[in-house]
Amino acid sequence: MSAPVLTIDGPSGAGKGTVSRLLARKLGWHYLDSGSIYRALAIAVQEQAVDLENIQELVRTASTMALEFDCGDALVVRLDNQDITAQLGLESTGYSASIVAALPEIRLVLLQKQRDFLKMPGLVADGRDMGTVVFPETPYKVFLTASNAKRAERRYKQLKEKGIDANLSSLAKEIEERDRRDRERITAPLSMASGALFIDSSDMTIDAVINQVLNHYFPA
Ligand code: C5P
DSSP states (O other), X not given: OOOOEEEEEOOTTSSHHHHHHHHHHHHTOEEEEHHHHHHHHHHHHHHTTOOTTOHHHHHHHHHHOOEEEEESSSEEEEETTEEOHHHXXXXXXXXXXXXXXXXXXXXXXXXXXXXXXXXXXXXXXXXXXXXXXXXXXXXEEEEEEOOHHHHHHHHHHHHHHTTOOOOHHHHHHHHHHHHHHHHHOSSSOSOOOTTOEEEEOTTOOHHHHHHHHHHXXXXX
């Protein structure tokens, strides 16, 4: 029997990361932040100065990058033995990630890397295509969204808390453009998986979102 998966998809700033991490802790399951894989690739591509037009080189970079997730008290991510945690959270990294993530060849290479996270006793997987492409068979799917204004506001707060300088109106524009690219790409666009539980978190607390998911799929 394979391990169960709970997928949480949605646009940036909807609260997927926080909700997924807490759900994984409550369920005692593993956690996959699939966005960090695309973000790490964007960093690798930048560091190795790979030409974005050179698909072969991009695929080589995606297949050979060695990623390590150290889930202690605070998550530490290493790319080819180098700590990239701070760079990973930058909005500019998310923006570059969405450019490489639009390439079907890249998505294919990263598919197995993501599926390899599935281990007993279970996995909470957060991203854009977890319920539609990576784990389509699972019965536990959530689509988490929020209004554009709320998402920009939350991302702004997150960046500020990390001590990263940000401007709310340009952040809102960047997020909108990134979301449009994620929704409109041909391969694995951001969309709600059929049968997914739809949650608009605009006026909800994190606890309320978590309780709604648990009551729906894992009632006590
Ligand atoms: O979720 P996060 O903001 O870290 O994702 C960064 C970018 O990575 C997204 O804007 C999207 O383009 C890409 N991504 C994706 N598929 C996923 C997760 C992230 O295309 N499953």
